[in-house]
Amino acid sequence: QAAKVQVNFVPTKEDYQQVYNKIAELLDEAGEYDDGSYGPVILRLAWHSSGTYDKETNTGGSNYATMRFEPEALHGANNGLNIARDLMEKIKKEFEWITYGDLWTLGGVAAVQEMQGPKIPWRPGRIDGFAADATPDGRLPDATQGSDHLRKIFGRMGFNDQEIVALSGAHALGRTHRDRSGFEGPWTFSPTTLTNDFFKLLFSETWTWKKWNGPKQLEDKATKSLMMLPTDYVLVQDKSFKKFARQYADDNDLFFRDFAKVVSRLFELGVPTQQFVTSEPWIMKSLEDQQD
Ligand code: CCH
Structure with a gap:
């Protein structure tokens, strides 16, 4: 070298x-x-x-x-x-x-x-x-906020609703850490493999607010081992975001194509x-x- x-x-x-x-x-x-x-x-x-x-x-x-x-x-x-x-x-x-x-x-x-x-x-x-x-x-985005905040932060970078949702699919990977962000836990069962599971789980699981002394986050009712941030959950509450989240949940190839581009x-x-x-x-x- x-x-x-x-x-x-x-x-x-x-x-x-x-x-x-x-x-x-x-x-x-x-x-x-x-x-x-x-x-x-x-x-x-x-x-x-x-x-x-x-x-x-x-x-x-x-x-x-x-x-x-x-x-x-x-x-x-x-x-x-x-x-x-x-x-x-x-x-x-x-x-x-x-x-x-x-x-x-x-x-x-x-x-x-x-x-x-x-x-x-x-x-x-x-x-x-x-x-x-x-x-x-x-x-950078604040995980405790809602759809207005997401549009403001990502709009400032030049991204639209579809692109915000596609980018968020990155949360199929990794986890949140108590000593870093205050949140705790992974979003999916395979946090070192990129898939559209983040979107699938948003729709397939029942998400309830976790009862704990940490920041507001959701947990899946069935196993309580997965998490969603308030900003993740917004993707299935806001009508426009939800449309794209549904498309990515239904079609991994589409998610991969849009994710790569964005x-x-x-x-x-x-x-x-x-x-x-x-x-x-x-x-x-x-x-x-x-x-x-
Ligand atoms: Fe994210 N993210 N992210 N994120 N993120 C966190 C972890 C990861 C938000 C908040 C958090 C994107 C968008 C958003 C990753 C990739 C992307 C954590 C936990 C928070 C909080 C940090 C910790 O405790 O370690 C918010 C809010 C938004 C948008 O609204 C986008 C876009 C991307 C990439 C394209 C990845 C990967 C992680 C896991 C990191 C790890 O250490 O496992």
């Missing part, structure tokens, strides 16, 4: 594939951590680094990876993402030439693809910014088009694709 840290080194798609592969291997080195994969928390890092985008002021988004800096690193919404940033730092040590914005979003792509999700078109070109580029607190856009928020090294985004190979 040492030879590649030259000033005039121009990485190729193959170089980025090498980074992807390293991330993909790292996801599986989680051992006893959570459900045995770092995938969900790494996807969450990619999302929180992109979801700060504001289309009016054209600030925030994935370009500068400003979550490296305080106070953004300390924003309540980013609790626990130090775990993902520290993991990504290991990759950065080996591939010093990659920028943090590219690294974190490529991490999100690898997480989705390695957890059996669809291919997420991706391209490099983000540049490392400065602490002065960091975004103010309050740009996540690809999410990860490019705030990146000036001319910075991208290619006009046509790439499809990175999963580890499985590369087996002989």
Whole structure:
């Protein structure tokens, strides 16, 4: 690798594939951590680094990876993402030439693809910014709120109702943590495999408010082992959101197609088009694709 840290080194798609592969291997080195994969928390890092985008002021988004800096690193919404940033730092040590914005979003792509999700078109070109580029607190969604809040927050990023619902399907993955957000538990029975189960369960289960001393969250009546955030539940209460949630519950292929499109856009928020090294985004190979 040492030879590649030259000033005039121009990485190729193959170089980025090498980074992807390293991330993909790292996801599986989680051992006893959570459900045995770092995938969900790494996807969450990619999302929180992109979801700060504001289309009016054209600030925030994935370009500068400003979550490296305080106070953004300390924003309540980013609790626990130090775990993902520290993991990504290991990759950065080996591939010093990659920028943090590219690294974190490529991490999100690898997480989705390695957890059996669809291919997420991706391209490099983000540049490392400065602490002065960091975004103010309050740009990411607050899980205790309702549909107006979701439309306001995601509308600011440039997303419509259908896209809000498709993006929310990411909650098929991972779990909430008492010591990070205050909430507790996973959304599905297979939190390390991307499926449309998040939508299916919203419709198939009876959801009741959990009786506990934590923040308001719902639990499934049958097993009490799954959870929904108030903002998740809104997706089957609001008429417009519900229509899309129903479509995704009924059709996993449709969910995968829409999810891939919208996540690809999410990860490019705030990146000036001319910075991208290619006009046509790439499809990175999963580890499985590369087996002989
Ligand atoms: Fe999310 N998310 N998310 N989320 N999220 C949490 C965890 C994950 C909201 C709140 C929370 C998206 C949208 C929303 C993931 C991906 C996405 C947690 C628990 C909260 C709270 C954090 C903890 O305690 O560890 C809210 C509110 C919204 C929108 O309204 C979108 C969009 C995405 C990606 C496309 C993933 C993955 C996790 C699991 C992280 C883990 O560590 O397991």
